[in-house]
Amino acid sequence: MNSSARSRLSADRIAGGIFVVLAVFAPLIFTEYWVATLLTQMLFLGVVAASLIFLSAYGGMVSLAQVSLYGVAGFALGNLTTNGNTKGLNLGWAEAPAIVVALLIAVLVAFVFGALASRSYGIYFLMITLVFSVIANLFFGQVTSVSGFGGISGIPIPDFLSRTAHPDRLYFVTLAVALLVYALLRYVARTPFGLTLQGIRDDPVRMSSLGYNVTLHRMLAFAFAGFIAAVGGILFVWWNAQIAPSTIGLNATIDVLVIAVIGGLYRLEGAWLGALVFVLINNYAQDVDLVSERFHTLIGIVFLVIVLVSPNGLIGLWERITAGPRRELPMDITQERGSAEPTPAG
Amino acid sequence: MTGFAAYGSLRHVGRAVLLALVVFPVIWVLFIASGTSFGPAIDDPKDFLITLLNGLTAAALYFVVASGFTLIFGLMRVVNMAHGAFFLLGGYVALRTQRNMVGGDAGLGLSSAQVSLAQWVVPALAGVAVVAGVGLIMQQLFLRWNQGQDLRQALITIAIAIILADQMLAHYGGVAQDISWPGTFDKFVNLHVEGIQYTMTRLVILGFGLVIGALLWFWLQKTRSGMVIRAGVDDRDMVSAMGINIQLTFAIAFVIGSALAGFGGVIGGSFASLAPGVDANWLLNSLVVVIIGGMGSLGGAAIGSLLLGLTTNFAAAYLPANYTYYSIIFTFVLLAIVLAIRPLGLFGRPA
Numbered sequence: 001m002n003s004s005a006r007s008r009l010s011a012d013r014i015a016g017g018i019f020v021v022l023a024v025f026a027p028l029i030f031t032e033y034w035v036a037t038l039l040t041q042m043l044f045l046g047v048v049a050a051s052l053i054f055l056s057a058y059g060g061m062v063s064l065a066q067v068s069l070y071g072v073a074g075f076a077l078g079n080l081t082t083n084g085n086t087k088g089l090n091l092g093w094a095e096a097p098a099i100v101v102a103l104l105i106a107v108l109v110a111f112v113f114g115a116l117a118s119r120s121y122g123i124y125f126l127m128i129t130l131v132f133s134v135i136a137n138l139f140f141g142q143v144t145s146v147s148g149f150g151g152i153s154g155i156p157i158p159d160f161l162s163r164t165a166h167p168d169r170l171y172f173v174t175l176a177v178a179l180l181v182y183a184l185l186r187y188v189a190r191t192p193f194g195l196t197l198q199g200i201r202d203d204p205v206r207m208s209s210l211g212y213n214v215t216l217h218r219m220l221a222f223a224f225a226g227f228i229a230a231v232g233g234i235l236f237v238w239w240n241a242q243i244a245p246s247t248i249g250l251n252a253t254i255d256v257l258v259i260a261v262i263g264g265l266y267r268l269e270g271a272w273l274g275a276l277v278f279v280l281i282n283n284y285a286q287d288v289d290l291v292s293e294r295f296h297t298l299i300g301i302v303f304l305v306i307v308l309v310s311p312n313g314l315i316g317l318w319e320r321i322t323a324g325p326r327r328e329l330p331m332d333i334t335q336e337r338g339s340a341e342p343t344p345a346g
Numbered sequence: 347m348t349g350f351a352a353y354g355s356l357r358h359v360g361r362a363v364l365l366a367l368v369v370f371p372v373i374w375v376l377f378i379a380s381g382t383s384f385g386p387a388i389d390d391p392k393d394f395l396i397t398l399l400n401g402l403t404a405a406a407l408y409f410v411v412a413s414g415f416t417l418i419f420g421l422m423r424v425v426n427m428a429h430g431a432f433f434l435l436g437g438y439v440a441l442r443t444q445r446n447m448v449g450g451d452a453g454l455g456l457s458s459a460q461v462s463l464a465q466w467v468v469p470a471l472a473g474v475a476v477v478a479g480v481g482l483i484m485q486q487l488f489l490r491w492n493q494g495q496d497l498r499q500a501l502i503t504i505a506i507a508i509i510l511a512d513q514m515l516a517h518y519g520g521v522a523q524d525i526s527w528p529g530t531f532d533k534f535v536n537l538h539v540e541g542i543q544y545t546m547t548r549l550v551i552l553g554f555g556l557v558i559g560a561l562l563w564f565w566l567q568k569t570r571s572g573m574v575i576r577a578g579v580d581d582r583d584m585v586s587a588m589g590i591n592i593q594l595t596f597a598i599a600f601v602i603g604s605a606l607a608g609f610g611g612v613i614g615g616s617f618a619s620l621a622p623g624v625d626a627n628w629l630l631n632s633l634v635v636v637i638i639g640g641m642g643s644l645g646g647a648a649i650g651s652l653l654l655g656l657t658t659n660f661a662a663a664y665l666p667a668n669y670t671y672y673s674i675i676f677t678f679v680l681l682a683i684v685l686a687i688r689p690l691g692l693f694g695r696p697a
Binding site for chain 2: 126249297308
């Protein structure tokens with residue numbers, strides 16, 4: 001390891017440490033609105049974006065289906081825990097089994113999506129997952145027995161997280177989950193499975209001829225990332241107490257993509273960095289007359305500028321500032337494999 | 347490999363499931379169809395034929411829009427995520443032009459009796475021209491210097507789609523509006539089959555689909571510029587090395603592809619309505635059609651449109667009455683079947 005790489009590593013650690021300390025002491029520093037609304041939102045949006053970045057950074061798969069999986073978990077939890085007075089099945093389950101089943105359903109859906117998409121690469125993968133996302137949105141919009149256009153409201157939150165009694169607790173739980181997700185994703189990337197996945201990202205044909213089942217690995221990675229997205233969906237439902245098809249519409253799908261791209265598509269830290277920027281822009285745009293109505297125009301322009309100027313997002317800028325060795329642009333990776341079908345049969 | 351035999355038998359099971367998924371709906375529609383509003387096709391051929399015609403006309407519109415998408419992708423490997431926004435923009439421009447041409451108070455929309463043929467054709471041309479221009483600007487300004495970076499180009503078009511959609515919401519409002527067909531089209535035609543009276547507008551759409559398909563085929567197969575495009579699809583560098591101005595070819599393909607989205611928007615806005623969210627639906631339709639048919643293949647776009655049009659219409663008509671809301675699942679099943687058999691689509695081939 002050369003000295004510039006080492007200096008970047010320590011700069012990363014210092015920045016990451018400051019970030020975590022600030023996050024832990026946030027309730028002492030910031031107002032309740034900031035903590036309970038903005039920072040909590042930042043953390044769970046970061047979890048969803050992290051599931052996208054995990055797939056893109058370690059698997060070379062840019063998935064637009066993450067928001068739909070987050071929605072599947074959210075809708076499942078909503079259907080299971082509500083008890084009358086809203087749309088959906090109103091099954092009135094206890095919280096704990098409902099969470100487990102909601103996560104299971106989301107992972108199952110992710111597995112099916114992954115099975116269908118994992119033989120496609122690059123831009124095809126992006127398109128297929130986008131289609132899944134839109135279909136999931138239309139499904140919840142049209143099928144009135146599980147949601148319908150207006151969605152599910154009044155979804156209960158576990159008592160110990162009640163916002164009125166304990167305004168900070170949901171924030172701390174979300175923070176803990178976000179840190180766990182980060183650690184888990186870093187860990188998985190270092191397991192033999194994660195290393196194989198990175199090998200597949202770089203050269204699926206070679207990995208296949210070495211005897212690895214390329215499609216199976218990509219499928220499992222997709223299901224695992226679906227699980228992470230689903231965890232984000234549970235947190236979202238607790239935070240918002242309702243979920244509607246518009247929550248997982250094309251705009252939401254693009255919002256999470258924007259977060260991941262603003263942060264940087266190839267490092268997990270980018271997820272929360274991008275989410276922070278997104279939430280801040282969202283918050284401050286509300287106060288500016290001209291912009292508040294046209295929030296998505298602003299987001300679109302920010303997104304466009306980032307893609308044009310720094311395709312590696314803010315993390316890419318950060319790495320340039322901390323003078324690490326130049327990394328290859330992830331944008332170029334998909335190009336080579338873009339439309340090929342490198343997996344031999346069997 | 348130890349699990350090879352098990353894997354082989356699994357394949358047979360998979361194929362059997364796929365076959366069942368294809369065969370059962372056909373049998374259902376023809377002979378069973380219990381609890382549906384129409385009943386099986388053998389008892390009620392009239393409604394079956396109407397559903398078939400509805401499917402074909404929907405397919406024609408899908409084809410008009412998706413052929414533009416596939417043309418752009420085939421040549422330039424650009425996935426134009428703004429295609430749905432282009433569709434909506436074409437529709438809105440035509441709508442405004444038509445309202446201005448007809449004049450008077452159009453608060454509740456125009457009726458077809460007020461609209462002459464020219465008052466539909468001129469707005470249509472305006473919509474097509476504006477979208478073709480926007481497409482050209484987008485390609486020259488943002489995509490041209492990113493050639494070959496297909497993810498980056500897709501992200502750029504997504505950003506433009508976000509901006510366009512939000513600006514259209516600002517300028518045209520969130521209320522659903524529709525372009526009025528001219529009185530000439532807006533009537534029923536007796537088909538002299540089972541006594542079916544069928545709307546002429548749908549037949550006009552079918553005609554548009556067929557004519558555009560034929561023109562595209564003629565252009566790509568029989569003319570010099572079409573030949574250059576086909577050569578460019580196969581080997582861009584070689585075409586350029588032979589002294590052909592590939593950038594001009596790219597620009598032409600992008601203009602035509604965008605224009606088709608715009609024209610689709612005019613037809614779609616006349617046939618159904620224009621509202622925020624319609625862009626997402628049409629991006630979905632175009633994506634599904636080209637994923638089924640195979641990216642970049644015109645024939646694939648035709649087959650994909652046909653499959654999608656028939657699937658959506660038959661699912662909506664032949665599901666038991668309480669379950670018609672589930673018809674969206676059939677779009678997914680159609681996609682799943684095709685992807686399971688051919689990950690690159692029916693007519694897709696590796697680049």
